[in-house]
Amino acid sequence: MGTPSRDRDITMGVSDMKLKSKAKSISAAPLERNVAAARQRDRSKSLAFRRTGVSAEVLTGNEKFEAKVVEKSEVARKRIRACFSKSYLLQHLDQEQSETIVDAVEEVRFKENDIVIQQGEPGEYFYLLEQGSAEVWITKTGENKPIMVKQYVAGDSFGELALLYNAPRAATVKATTDCVLWAVDRSTFRAILMSSTQEKRNLYEEFLKEVPLLKTLDKYERSAIADVLEPEYFNPQQVIIVEGAKGDKFFMLEEGEAEARSQGQVVMRYKRGDYFGELALLNDAPRAATVTAITKCKTVSIEREQFKRLLGKLEDLLHRKKEDYEKVNASVAVSPEDAPANLPDLPQGAEPSGSSSEVVAGGTASYDASPAPSTPRSESGPSG
Template sequence: MVETVREHKDNAAQLFASGQWEAALAEYRYIARAVPEDLASRQKVAELLQRLGRKQEAIETYTDVAKAWARQGWLLRAIALCKVILQLEPGHGPTQRLLADFYAGHAQPQPRLTPAPAVSPSFGESSGEGDEVLPRIPLFSKLSPEAFLSVVEELELKPFAPGSTIVTEGETSHSLFAIVEGRVDVVVRGGGGQSRKVACLGEGDFFGEVALLSDAPRLASVVATTRTVVFELTREQVERLAELHPSVEQMLRSFYQVRLLANILRGNPLLFSLTPLQREAMTKAVQFHAVPAGERLLVQGQPGDALYLLLRGQCRVVHRRPDGHENEHPSLREGDMFGELSVLLGLPATASVIADTPCTLLRLARADVERLIVMNTGLREALFRLSSERLQRTAQLVSGYESSAA
């Protein structure tokens, strides 16, 4: 039986690729009858019916498959098929009601410090009365039903072939993406120009939310490793939606802050000791800060008003001697923190910090540092150690200058 189905699948794929749609439809219908749980083949039946102009049959099949995807936990796939139906027949009432049911059925999550999986791996939750409950989608969880339907209406489906670049590191764009099907690699350029994979994302994952809230360049490239279909939501669409539903922008900002802070906490040992409540408060307090190359973030001799964490790029640290000559400290790189001397000790900056490249940073104002960090003993001690090391290094530079002058 397995071999027979495999043969039919191979034959169906070949017929589809060669444009023999009637014959391909017959093959996929055979597979759908033999293996009803093969939703991909059932979806192919709907697509072929659409290509053959049999609109009502296509809509009925798309609807059945959308419901089946939702029951298995793949809500984004279900929403994607509803979008296809609405393209075939705008304003299709049963599909709009189905989308409303999808929203009503997915449980509202409580605030989290790290996002839940965008789509549950299985669809087995049930309420006390045995009713099915759709999986949670954190990105949509705080929207009203009306706002949810408005967002869905704006989402655009885009397919990408294997090897296609969806976003490119360093470029500026203003779109968020949700993976409906397929897989992608997240790739960054190293110091020597070599690329390295830092993550792999699959169905239900989101990426690119930073672009909706800032003009910062992309921090990484995202490349499709298989045929991949994504939903795209642009900043222009969000602005249009926010005029009608302010909760849309608030939801995106909250989602972005939680994800960004979660990534920072995973990779920064200094911040690891924050308590859960402090981490949650920090997500609301940090500000995203993008600066061009050459901009001064700290000026020697002047007080600083914030603690900075370098997310992307490189900064020069320059100490100006009394004779006007400059000495450079080791450069600050991704993950480094600076500005703690002013916010913790009330001292003016002992050196200037200048963006050597376009930089992306997180900024935490002095008042928020005092409120969130100073009360944390472990982090306070770690920052004081960092401050002491930098003061000692500056003192050594000054001492060396005085000795040579003598």
């Protein structure tokens, strides 16, 4: 972490203005940035900051959080709240938490081609992109050439990974147009968001690890998906997906129980941690079964187009490591004699409604899963 002086500066530098710490009001005038000078200063500090691994930071009862207040007009506050409504990390905060962040955020601006955050440098701010677009570039260990892995547009947010973990920035973010962002300082982010964000991310990442089609994703990619999973709530007997409808969304069941029916027959039951519809990330083939909530259910989901915008086509990710792709491909496609052609769009690990001969230990091209495990998954979800 930086010095107290550094913590009062917006990341990437401040030309003539510094943020005042503690609960003092300061001007909300746009910050001028001397990116080159600030980056050189941060680079020297980052040498002591680098780690070989990452570990989650924890807020303790001994840490004091003093809410910062940056003066801003009511028009600006409305703009900030509009950004909150588009951010999965912020949209579920209660009113008091939201207003604490509205008070603390500072407007920052970048020109086209400016570097917003730099891979390897310490992170001090979480950003909400109000206007403009940006690209994410990663230079992998042992390689010199960075690769572009995703794009941000208005409504997206980024920068939380370095604040959640005691680690440098995992990627470089470069403005592709002139950008207007809102910056949430490290202390405010940790006090308001870190605990709940970390808990949810860990849960969803564990769920994602169980999906055969997503086994080739690295931690950064799983985190990216975990952060944009959209919650949905279903009452008992409410239909989640319909047999024959085009598939465009992948679901994981966070709470409750559900069942799948094909041609009116119950063929699979789902519990916490199970998933269905993952083949929708590959194509829009019709759903092979209707999934209905048995109890009150909470699902989290991602649409295929959103997945592609975040990480590119799933086929490309699967081909990234040929041997992994071949293993995954084998797990989701078996010969016709191994399974009937009309088996539903069902997940690995979900509980069959009958004997193993009714839902064979394998999938077909219409399955959304690979072979079921020999022992059922725990009611409490994945372990580890």
